[in-house]
Amino acid sequence: MVLLHNRGWRAILKEMANRAGALLAPAAGTCAICRAAVKTANPLSLCPDCLAAIPWITRVYCPVCGRYEDCGDCDRRGGTFFVRNRSSVRYDETMKEWLALFKYRGQERLLPVFAGMLRHAYRMHLRDLQKEFGSRSGFHALAYVPVSEQRKLERGFNQSELLARRLGQTSGLPVLNLLRRVKHTEKQSFKSRKERLEDMRHAFAVHEEGLRAIRREGRPYRLLLVDDVYTTGSTLNECARVLKLHAPVEVYGLTWAR
């Protein structure tokens, strides 16, 4: 097999030249999704094709859940425990593929891409907030939807936590560890709406330690809860319910896709 590839001195010289070149030339980026060359700089560092494939949500029809079309779920549900949710992109086939790469295949290199995309929804939130409470208002902290210990050990990470921490770094908001999952629910993706709602009940508990920080503040505390995908809102709603039960918080949902 030694013969399979050219490892003569010529190849070694070439390799050295390449490495030297790599040091001198500005890093020619490759697209984190498809590994094509990225020639023009953009905040997500994606190639033009992948960039164009992102179905950004630019118009919000449902003021509660941030849906891009008329919303049956929110009408049906009546009130929610969270104030509102905003999502960055529509959860179409392409986005499903991307999330699968990140979450299930474990390509953590995609984190900056997802976190960068999440900022779009974060900015929508800020805009709404500032319209409502004045130009200097904002959120007080970030939190994330937890996964069960078992899932975390299988996967090696919690994607929502990673997203929240990344956004925490860029926005300067503290990230609080507030919730834990007490019920190891089956994967949500296989369930109907009704099953999800039923299933979510009592799936979460709080971490007292994190809550203490909120209680200490003693003001209407605006908390931004991060999750990857908003489907029916049942996860977000249940988390908000549990949190409000234990501390004076206003919960806002920040999801990457819906």
Next chain:
Amino acid sequence: MKAVLYAVKQGDDWIFRTSIEFSVDWNFWFRRDSGVSCMVWFEPQLSFGQAAMLQQDLGAMACRGLSREALAAKAASRDSFRSLPASLLKRLRWYSRERGAGVTESRRIGQAGDKLPTPGQVEELLKPLKGRSLLPEELQSLWSGRGLDKTAGEWKRIVQYAWLLGLLQWEAGTEEIPSRSIFRWKGAAKHRCGRCHSERLNWTECSVCGTLCPYCEECLTMGRVRRCTPLFHVPDPSPEAAGGNEAVQLPDILEPWGLSPAQKAASAEAIRFLADPSPRGPKREPPGFLIWAVTGAGKTEMIFPLIEYALRRGGRICVATPRRDVVLELQPRIAKVFPSRNVVTLYGGSEQRWEQGEITLATTHQLLRFRGSFDLIIIDELDAFPFHNNPVLEHAARKACRPSGRYIFLSATPPAHLQKAARSGRLPHAKVPVRFHRHPLPVPVLVKSRPVSSMLADGRIPQALLGELRNSLGRGAQIFVFVPAIRLADPLVGLLRRRFPETVIQGTSSRDPERTRKVQDFRDGRTRILVTTTILERGVTVPKTDVFILDAGSALFDEAALVQMAGRAGRSLNDPGGRVFFADPEKSASQAGAIRQIREMNRLAAKHGYLQVSSGGE
């Protein structure tokens, strides 16, 4: 994955071990005849990577005659131990149990009813794992396919027991690269993937081990290999002395396949190489043999006798090809020729994923899941993507081969350094300079022409080129038009359609979602002209075709690509002539090289008398 690090006292000495299912070890060491008097273990559990690393380091420590307290203290003073995250060290405690006594400072582990399978049962369970290298989820999937997923813990118990018995090996997913330099200082250790040997690792915060833990990005599509994931392997020693116990007669092996004289000569040469106990080539690795066969030579038929030979010697064979469709095409042919043999096809999403066969047909990536498994690996289209210059797949092939195994490489256009090795005699090889139908290869002709971009700009095709296209259509041939860039394909289709309004013309490229259908249309003769990029340079055989390579001087077409594209013409017995044109302002070096290569093969074929006295062809 989590694991327990522990030590047992056997006689006067301590042995360190790792466990992914501690109750098994508990019962194993405290069984009546083990000679173990005491066990010391650490809690909470570590990640598999941490435990395996510590076991290796602590195992090298001299600990004869130590008391359990002294042992624990000595272990805790090691650098390897102190490299654990502080948060973990704070919680880490040791526990112990003397034989017959209760547990000191700890809960009881392992229930009385935990019965282990017998070693015989374990061996039976390990059979499908032989020669494999698998991740935990792959192993689970393999066993659950055989109805062995009663409880989540069950597979772990069996793996743990098999490891203690020495029937199964494991290692952490990534490893430190052993450095040969004496100048390396301590912090500079480099790491690589234990499965594919790539150094393209991504270090991320890991929930399992609580440290920065690398995972491999290179082979991620085959499942995630991380430092704290074990890779399981069950050795499969080659059937010793299986070779030679049946006297193999060459003619006996070569005759039944209806090979042409050129094919037969190459196969015979390859079999002599397989039979040679110490052929030429590098000593440290399984030796290889190159079959350099022109396009359309009938490679598949040539490997039949090689497979037959290896089978008779009791060997396991793998035919690895770069593409899935080739695997699927090969399967029925091999199954037909070897009806009594067990043939397994492996590719992404294959249903036979975990089966073991006498003959395995696989995409090259699948080799990553094997280790020391095959006596003969035939690598098809060695120079094609993704094998060419891909050290990962080279490593995969090396790992999958038994130390006593052999490689056969097949290629119509071997890379330059292999050609050189063959010429200089370092690489044993055989050339097949003629096609199965014994007609010479069509020699490409240069048609002076402007670049495609210029044709598109003014909407005109040069007269000479137009004339040859008309001639081809006139003689009833289908036409392959190759262009160097995807963006040229569609506009060129438009231009050709305007010039030949009566003719069905299609264009396709690797980005085209309808590619499969369009290629099928061309194969079925519904499309007369197909404009495409190099994606179709290999593998597609259409009976009566002429080939036009536009912008043939483009840097994107190297000599090998030109030879491969030219090789699409004249492949069938009914139309062995075929016409090939390079359209370009002038003859480039790679064009000249390609023409030289084709002429050389034709000359060689004539010299050996392989060519049929021409009746209708050239």
